[in-house]
Each structure stands twice: as C-alpha cells, then as structure tokens.
Amino acid sequence: MNPGYVPNGTEEQHEEGLGEFILHHLQDSKEWNVFGYHVHLPTFTPVHFLGMEIDFSITLHVLMMWFASLILIGLSLMAFRKNKSSPIAVIFESIYLFIRDEIAEPNLGSKLGKKLTPFLTTIFVFILTCNLMGIIPLFGTATGNLSVTASLAIITFVMIQGLGIKQHGIIGYFKSLIPHGVPTYLFPIMIPIEIIGLFTKPFALAMRLFANMIAGHTVIFALLGLIIVLGSVFVSPISIGFAVFINLLELLVALLQAYIFTILSALFIGMAAIGEH
Amino acid sequence: MDATGLAYLAAGIGAGLAVIGVGLGIGRIGGQAMDGTARQPEAGGAIRTSMIISAALIEGIGFFGLVICFLLGVK
Numbered sequence: 001m002n003p004g005y006v007p008n009g010t011e012e013q014h015e016e017g018l019g020e021f022i023l024h025h026l027q028d029s030k031e032w033n034v035f036g037y038h039v040h041l042p043t044f045t046p047v048h049f050l051g052m053e054i055d056f057s058i059t060l061h062v063l064m065m066w067f068a069s070l071i072l073i074g075l076s077l078m079a080f081r082k083n084k085s086s087p088i089a090v091i092f093e094s095i096y097l098f099i100r101d102e103i104a105e106p107n108l109g110s111k112l113g114k115k116l117t118p119f120l121t122t123i124f125v126f127i128l129t130c131n132l133m134g135i136i137p138l139f140g141t142a143t144g145n146l147s148v149t150a151s152l153a154i155i156t157f158v159m160i161q162g163l164g165i166k167q168h169g170i171i172g173y174f175k176s177l178i179p180h181g182v183p184t185y186l187f188p189i190m191i192p193i194e195i196i197g198l199f200t201k202p203f204a205l206a207m208r209l210f211a212n213m214i215a216g217h218t219v220i221f222a223l224l225g226l227i228i229v230l231g232s233v234f235v236s237p238i239s240i241g242f243a244v245f246i247n248l249l250e251l252l253v254a255l256l257q258a259y260i261f262t263i264l265s266a267l268f269i270g271m272a273a274i275g276e277h
Numbered sequence: 278m279d280a281t282g283l284a285y286l287a288a289g290i291g292a293g294l295a296v297i298g299v300g301l302g303i304g305r306i307g308g309q310a311m312d313g314t315a316r317q318p319e320a321g322g323a324i325r326t327s328m329i330i331s332a333a334l335i336e337g338i339g340f341f342g343l344v345i346c347f348l349l350g351v352k
Contacts, residue, residue: 264330
C-alpha cells in the first residue's frame, strides 16, 4: 500500500463484497450454477409440524447428496457382478477390509466389529464421496453444511446409545457411564458432566467435519480473492500457486476427515458397548 | 471504536488465540509421536493411528473457535 492511501467508502464496500461472495459460495442455495446458467431447483411451501416450520425444498446440497448416493449405488452395482476381479470390486473389497481390520475390530472386538463393518463402511464411503465432490468444479460440498454433518452425527449418536443399551440394559448402561471407584460425594458433579459428555461427542463430530470442509474452501476463495482486493495481476501467480497447494491439501483432508469420522464413531460405539473393564 | 470495529478486532484476536492453542497441542502430539516412532519403529502404525485421532480431537476444538471468529468477521 502506498503511504498516502486512505481507505475510502468504495474500498470498504469492496472488502465487504468479497466476504459476502465467499459466504455465498459456501452456503446452501436454491439454484445450481452450471456454466453460468442458474438451474432453479424445486421449492415447496414449508410444512408446519409441532409448531416448527420445516422446509422440504430441494437445495443444492440435497442434490449433491443424491448425486453421491447415485454414484455409490452405481459403483456398488458394478462391483457386485459375477466377475469378482473387476477393478471396482477390488477397490471396494480393499476399502471394506481396511475398515474391518484397522477400524472396526481393534475398537469394537471381533464379533461386534464384523457386525458393524457395513455401517462404518457406508458412513466412510458416503462422507468420502461428498468431500471429494466438493473439489470438482460444478458440484457443491454437501458435508460443508452443518445440517448434513449433524444428521450423520445423529445417526452415530443413535448407534452409540442403542448399542450401549442393548449390551448393558438400560439401568446397567447408565450405571456404566460413571467410572468405577468414584466416591459417592462426587456424584452430583459427575452425573451432569457425563450426561453433557454424551451430547458433546456427536456435536464435536458434526462440527469437525463441517469446519474442516468449510475451512479449505474459504482459504482457496480468500487466496483467489487477494487478486481482486490488491487489484494487481502480479499477485496472481502466487495466489494461484497457493490455491493449487491448498487444493491438494483438500484432497488429503477429504480422505482424512472421512477416516476420522469413521474411526471416532467406532471408538465411541466401542466405549459405550464394551465399556472399560 | 464502534461495535463493528470491536467485532472485527475480536475476530482477529480470537482466531489468533485459537490457532496458538491448536498449534501448541498438535505440535506436541506430532513431536511425541515422532519420538515414540524413533524409539520403537515397529510400533509406528499404532502410534500413527492414535496420533491422528488425538490431533483430530484437538483440531475439532480449534475449528470450533475459528468458525465463531469467521462468523464474527464476515457477518
């Protein structure tokens, strides 16, 4: 910046515009931008249910989740043909075996682990597909929406509580929440903490996935926005170089976050269902 | 200084503080994991898994702070 530079109104509006622009691209929207054509997605009037207003309109992220599901269904149908040695079948098999041997069985034991591997694999593959679709132009990141990640976390929450209660019985499960050997006078503190802890786990799962997916895109947009904010062509090689680097990092993060969501789900389910002996 | 300015200031300082905490935590985990792997290379796989899990737990908290700061700064 030159020393005589005084930030005036238009410049400030410009910066505001960039922030708005970034937010607009990260948020869910009711239209899908295909090469400049705005495809309007169907909207429905909100349904009133128990005093709440629920909007069932199909948004961009819903569409992206459908795409992810369609891709996965298609790949699975291609994988489970008679020819067991097709490349797709081998890829699916190695993902399944990895989750069974590295995630499910160490955390859940061999019996429960084998039973829950399909669930964990479904979560892993779905999150991975949604994350990777966010990197492809034209598509949106469905996992960059708090509602989507919260729904995934609620599924995990139900699995944790359901399997915990199934293994220990209702009374036994709530008794097992409090660690052994805690003196009685600490119960008034321990019980609320443990009950809050039940809800913190899925909340942290949802927050982590959402924030990780949002953060990478924000950084890419901010780096590219630097060209416009500084108003110079000479910034662009640096900006674009860093943006490519962050994009490659996003590939790693997409894989890592799917893995972390799955392994933490397995860990929490294992903690509730098996307990500390 | 008006309320908007204070919000921007809070967003900046908050983001910095969140990153300091997370950086210290993850740095310590990474260092200790390297230490452990160097001492016992055959336990590398197990150490890496638990390192990723604990780094993810810390990172989640850090991102929670950063999201709040981002909302403060942009809205």
